[in-house]
Amino acid sequence: MFRDTRTLLILFGLPVVQILLFGFALSNEVKNSPMLVCDYAQDGVSRNLIDKFSANKSFNLEEVLLSHRELNDAFKKGRIKSALVFPPRFETELARFNEAELQFIVDASDPNTANILMTYAAGLVGDYQQSLLLDYSLPYSIQPEIRMLYNPELKPSFTFVPGLLALVLMLVSVMMTSVSIVREKEYGSMEVLLVSPVNPWMLIVAKIVPYLFLALINFITIMLLSITLLDLPVNGSALLLFAESMLFIVTALSLGILISNVAQTQQVAILISLAGLLLPTVLFTGFLFPIENMPLALRYFADLVPSRWYYLIVKSVMIKGLGLLAVWKETLILFLMTASLLFLSFRSFKVRLL
Amino acid sequence: MKEKKVVIDVEGLTKCFGAFKAVDNISFEVFQGEIFGFLGANGAGKTTAMRMLCGLSLPTSGKARVAGFDIYKQSEQVKRNIGYMSQKFSLYEDLTVMENIRLFGGIYGLSHKQIKEKSSELIETLDLIEVSKKLVAALPLGWKQKLAFSIAILHKPQIVFLDEPTGGVDPITRRQFWKLIYKATSESITVFVTTHYMDEAEYCDRISMMVDGRIKALDSPQNLKMHFSASSMDDVFLRLARKAQRQAE
Amino acid sequence: MRVILFLLRKEFVQIFRNRMFLPMIFAMPLVQLLVLPLAANYEMKNIVAVVVDHDRSMVSQQLVEKIAASGYFRIHAYPTSFDEAFSLIEGDRGDLILEIPKDFESRLIERGGSSVFIAVNAINGIKASLGGAYLRQILTSFSSELRERQMPVAAFPPLPLIRLKTSVRFNPIMSYRHFMVPGFLVLLVTIISTYMCGLHAVKEKENGSIEQINVSPVKKYQFILGKLIPFWILGVVVFSLGLFVVARWVYGILPVGSLLLLYAYLLLYLVAMLGLGLLVSTYCHTQQQVMFTMFFFMMIFILMSGLFTPIESMPRWAYLIACCSPITYFTEVARMVILKGSDFSHLHIHIGMMSFFALLFNSWAVINYKKTL
Numbered sequence: 001m002f003r004d005t006r007t008l009l010i011l012f013g014l015p016v017v018q019i020l021l022f023g024f025a026l027s028n029e030v031k032n033s034p035m036l037v038c039d040y041a042q043d044g045v046s047r048n049l050i051d052k053f054s055a056n057k058s059f060n061l062e063e064v065l066l067s068h069r070e071l072n073d074a075f076k077k078g079r080i081k082s083a084l085v086f087p088p089r090f091e092t093e094l095a096r097f098n099e100a101e102l103q104f105i106v107d108a109s110d111p112n113t114a115n116i117l118m119t120y121a122a123g124l125v126g127d128y129q130q131s132l133l134l135d136y137s138l139p140y141s142i143q144p145e146i147r148m149l150y151n152p153e154l155k156p157s158f159t160f161v162p163g164l165l166a167l168v169l170m171l172v173s174v175m176m177t178s179v180s181i182v183r184e185k186e187y188g189s190m191e192v193l194l195v196s197p198v199n200p201w202m203l204i205v206a207k208i209v210p211y212l213f214l215a216l217i218n219f220i221t222i223m224l225l226s227i228t229l230l231d232l233p234v235n236g237s238a239l240l241l242f243a244e245s246m247l248f249i250v251t252a253l254s255l256g257i258l259i260s261n262v263a264q265t266q267q268v269a270i271l272i273s274l275a276g277l278l279l280p281t282v283l284f285t286g287f288l289f290p291i292e293n294m295p296l297a298l299r300y301f302a303d304l305v306p307s308r309w310y311y312l313i314v315k316s317v318m319i320k321g322l323g324l325l326a327v328w329k330e331t332l333i334l335f336l337m338t339a340s341l342l343f344l345s346f347r348s349f350k351v352r353l354l
Numbered sequence: 355m356k357e358k359k360v361v362i363d364v365e366g367l368t369k370c371f372g373a374f375k376a377v378d379n380i381s382f383e384v385f386q387g388e389i390f391g392f393l394g395a396n397g398a399g400k401t402t403a404m405r406m407l408c409g410l411s412l413p414t415s416g417k418a419r420v421a422g423f424d425i426y427k428q429s430e431q432v433k434r435n436i437g438y439m440s441q442k443f444s445l446y447e448d449l450t451v452m453e454n455i456r457l458f459g460g461i462y463g464l465s466h467k468q469i470k471e472k473s474s475e476l477i478e479t480l481d482l483i484e485v486s487k488k489l490v491a492a493l494p495l496g497w498k499q500k501l502a503f504s505i506a507i508l509h510k511p512q513i514v515f516l517d518e519p520t521g522g523v524d525p526i527t528r529r530q531f532w533k534l535i536y537k538a539t540s541e542s543i544t545v546f547v548t549t550h551y552m553d554e555a556e557y558c559d560r561i562s563m564m565v566d567g568r569i570k571a572l573d574s575p576q577n578l579k580m581h582f583s584a585s586s587m588d589d590v591f592l593r594l595a596r597k598a599q600r601q602a603e
Numbered sequence: 604m605r606v607i608l609f610l611l612r613k614e615f616v617q618i619f620r621n622r623m624f625l626p627m628i629f630a631m632p633l634v635q636l637l638v639l640p641l642a643a644n645y646e647m648k649n650i651v652a653v654v655v656d657h658d659r660s661m662v663s664q665q666l667v668e669k670i671a672a673s674g675y676f677r678i679h680a681y682p683t684s685f686d687e688a689f690s691l692i693e694g695d696r697g698d699l700i701l702e703i704p705k706d707f708e709s710r711l712i713e714r715g716g717s718s719v720f721i722a723v724n725a726i727n728g729i730k731a732s733l734g735g736a737y738l739r740q741i742l743t744s745f746s747s748e749l750r751e752r753q754m755p756v757a758a759f760p761p762l763p764l765i766r767l768k769t770s771v772r773f774n775p776i777m778s779y780r781h782f783m784v785p786g787f788l789v790l791l792v793t794i795i796s797t798y799m800c801g802l803h804a805v806k807e808k809e810n811g812s813i814e815q816i817n818v819s820p821v822k823k824y825q826f827i828l829g830k831l832i833p834f835w836i837l838g839v840v841v842f843s844l845g846l847f848v849v850a851r852w853v854y855g856i857l858p859v860g861s862l863l864l865l866y867a868y869l870l871l872y873l874v875a876m877l878g879l880g881l882l883v884s885t886y887c888h889t890q891q892q893v894m895f896t897m898f899f900f901m902m903i904f905i906l907m908s909g910l911f912t913p914i915e916s917m918p919r920w921a922y923l924i925a926c927c928s929p930i931t932y933f934t935e936v937a938r939m940v941i942l943k944g945s946d947f948s949h950l951h952i953h954i955g956m957m958s959f960f961a962l963l964f965n966s967w968a969v970i971n972y973k974k975t976l
Contacts, residue, residue, distance in 0.1 A: 013899075014895070018902055018903070021903065021921070022907075024921065025907060025918060025920075026906060027728075027916055027917070028729045028912055029728065029916055030913060030916050031915070031916040032915050033915055033916070049765075073948075075772060075943065076939065077945065077949040078935055078945075081915070094765065098764065099764045099766065100766070101767075102765065103768050103770065104767050104770070105770050105771075106770075108771035108773055108777050109772075109781070109938055109942040109943055110913065110938075111779050111781075111782055112779065116733065118771075119736055119737070120736075121767060123739075123740075126743070128765065129764070140715065140716070140747075140750045141715070141716045142711070142717055142718065142719060142746050143718040143719075144719055144720075144721050144738065144739055144742055145721065146723065146739075147720070147721070148723050149692065149722050149723060149725055151725040151728060154731060154732055155728060158725075158726045159726055159728070175898070265621075267802050267806070268621075268624075270798075270802065270890065270894045271624075272627075274794075274798070276627075278794070278901075279635055279639060280639075282905075283639055288643070289642060289643050293649060294642050295641050298638065298641055302642075316695075319726055320693055320726075326694065409817075410814065410817055410818060433818060437818075438815065440811060440814045440815065442811040442814075443811070444811040444812045444813075444814050445812065446617070449613065456612075457609055457613045460612075461606055461609055461820070461821050462819065463820075
């Protein structure tokens with residue numbers, strides 16, 4: 001495996017590229033969402049409101065007067081995600097009836113984005129309305145004082161980097177071990193070892209150690225990149241973080257060994273560790289979708305995914321700066337997972353020996 | 355001596371991998387119906403030379419005609435007229451005996467009727483009746499090799515190329531295998547075989563000895579032994595190989 | 604043509620012979636399609652609020668009740684001190700703290716205004732900013748209700764009111780599953796077909812059977828078609844099972860647009876992606892290499908294709924990368940046709956780009972396959 005430079009390149013290049021790419025590119029924020037403005041009013045109030053929207057980084061405005069059908073087409077082409085329509089005589093009506101209505105149409109095929117856009121639009125209109133009232137000092141007003149803890153700039157990388165770290169370490173470790181062991185099985189070199197008087201435990205350990213090193217190097221590279229390029233803090237103990245990562249890698253490697261015992265060919269090992277693991281790991285680590293929103297059965301399932309616990313540990317230690325006391329539960333769970341995975345691998349190893 | 359038809363005509367064939375000359379300016383002719391042995395130590399360039407003749411790799415320079423067709427310009431016709439059996443067993447292990455025969459019969463354009471006839475004939479002569487529906491992976495190596503050879507001559511090619519066909523096979527199967535080869539020549543198929551078993555060399559009509567990518571000797575086994583005043587082909591080979599520059603891999 | 608039939612027969616026999624293969628190709632994607640959309644729910648409805656109420660007055664209690672009734676928040680605990688609340692945040696048992704000061708009610712009534720302190724766990728930036736925004740909205744409407752109740756109407760001039768009338772298109776119940784199911788469908792078809800095709804092709808190289816084919820009169824394009832067509836068909840079958848069985852029966856998603864258009868695009872897409880699989884296999888010698896190379900591309904394609912996060916929000920350079928991924932286009936097309944009922948006239952760019960990818964990957968693969976000889 002170490003002789004194969006291409007595999008090696010991918011093993012080390014991959015995590016680096018991914019952290020850089022996704023660390024900068026992935027975010028669940030909504031920015032530059034294309035919005036169409038149909039301003040039939042063309043008056044002062046509509047102008048002011050449009051300025052407010054265009055100053056907001058969530059919206060990317062385009063002002064055209066479109067017919068109903070053209071507007072529909074623009075939505076169906078995916079050219080716009082939302083549209084703001086001012087009726088004619090908007091300002092006049094506001095002045096006469098003290099009340100006016102404008103329309104905000106949003107493409108809800110992506111409900112998450114739609115929801116965020118609606119919240120932001122309502123906020124912008126609300127702010128503008130407040131600014132019209134500046135002259136009056138209103139009684140009974142409650143002033144909220146908001147402090148953003150841990151991540152005052154609201155950078156998305158604070159959630160995504162720990163998540164990606166867990167994801168990359170998990171997948172790379174599981175795949176490396178399962179595929180290489182199955183390859184040996186396919187080539188028959190495993191039999192040589194199995195008939196030798198080597199203890200199966202020793203065999204497992206000997207398999208784990210090189211990959212542990214590989215994965216640790218990956219971990220260190222990712223951490224260095226995140227700290228230097230993505231400005232992520234390490235608020236807690238780096239040593240603790242390192243130790244926890246080592247534990248997590250061993251858990252993943254054990255899972256890889258177990259898979260290799262089940263699979264007979266490389267193709268099957270690949271299928272299990274990739275097609276079977278990729279999506280569940282992406283989803284149940286918890287960095288893309290909140291686990292508390294899932295149905296109960298899936299929440300229990302998520303508890304079985306090791307990267308979910310590691311993700312919690314990384315967030316607590318690295319960003320919140322907490323110590324072992326705060327993450328002992330997660331650590332214990334990873335320990336137990338490792339122990340049971342190794343136990344299962346050991347058993348299936350023995351069966352093959354007999 | 356009566357004039358024989360030339361089926362392989364090689365002139366100055368050379369293959370370089372970078373600065374390394376794997377095959378260095380070799381020339382020879384092979385006549386129809388003979389068993390032409392290609393001998394040499396590992397790394398002498400036998401396989402490389404054979405792969406060029408089969409159209410598996412392109413020569414660096416030199417000319418060659420196989421079955422009357424130019425290997426550069428008419429590789430398609432060359433392929434239609436040759437059979438090939440590689441060093442590593444290369445039938446489909448996850449197909450059954452029958453399925454392999456059917457596949458390669460189909461590839462070489464045999465009709466369904468022909469495939470049916472051929473396969474039942476083949477399975478009978480090879481004594482594979484009981485395992486014809488089994489996966490090839492389950493067969494012992496010797497049987498696999500015999501099957502691979504039979505499939506290589508399924509479409510009655512003019513020439514069949516065999517790359518170390520009997521590697522790792524027990525002596526009895528080796529003998530049976532050579533019987534198959536003789537049977538093929540009786541059907542006027544030319545056999546081009548590489549080997550490093552010197553006892554097998556005795557079975558060939560003519561032999562070329564390759565050392566360091568060049569042909570050092572080319573004649574019938576009798577004449578070679580006489581020429582080098584050696585008692586066996588082993589002896590001949592040792593005398594030639596002693597001068598070799600390249601170490602075997 | 605006859606040769607291709609023989610090759611196809613062989614490929615199908617090989618695919619169906621492997622006992623682990625079939626359940627993997629069919630069962631795994633379908634089970635994932637069944638389960639994963641349940642997991643992918645982005646709604647910010649369960650923001651856990653921890654309330655520290657130092658005032659314990661009528662008004663403060665009304666405020667807390669209004670927050671609890673808003674639907675966005677779940678009040679988790681009422682600790683007595685901020686420190687206690689903070690430890691809940693540290694243990695991930697709360698998302699934000701609302702601290703109401705001791706003289707909240709009296710200041711509100713006597714001095715006409717008061718303040719509250721809100722601390723948000725902002726590690727998840729979007730959750731924090733949405734939570735903050737919701738809470739601010741609730742506070743504003745709470746104080747205007749209070750005003751209406753406590754003060755005579757004539758006390759101050761009527762406020763100008765701008766009403767934002769919001770209408771949602773294409774997914775009126777705002778179901779996240781409707782959004783995710785077409786996306787997952789695309790993803791699973793992609794993984795299964797592309798991966799399998801690449802692995803299957805390189806397997807011949809690894810075990811040497813490609814030699815036997817190369818000395819035979821089988822032409823390159825015939826061999827390549829023999830590899831493509833089975834996975835092309837499998838891709839369509841997996842997609843159909845997903846669309847008609849899982850999406851329709853389980854999630855009740857009926858495509859709004861034309862099925863013909865959707866399938867035509869699927870076929871084009873599969874040609875492109877299978878070409879990519881083959882291309883990768885021409886550069887690799889072992890299945891392991893194929894796997895890692897594909898893994899690299901797949902991770903990038905999957906995470907950057909707009910499946911989970913909107914591509915418009917990415918920085919410019921990342922957006923351009925997303926535009927170079929075939930998955931981006933098919934994800935969009937699947938959602939456009941299934942959810943929005945977009946028709947042919949809306950998809951010119953998507954069709955053009957995918958044809959380009961199909962042509963590029965396949966001709967590149969054929970050229971490179973020839974060179975390897």
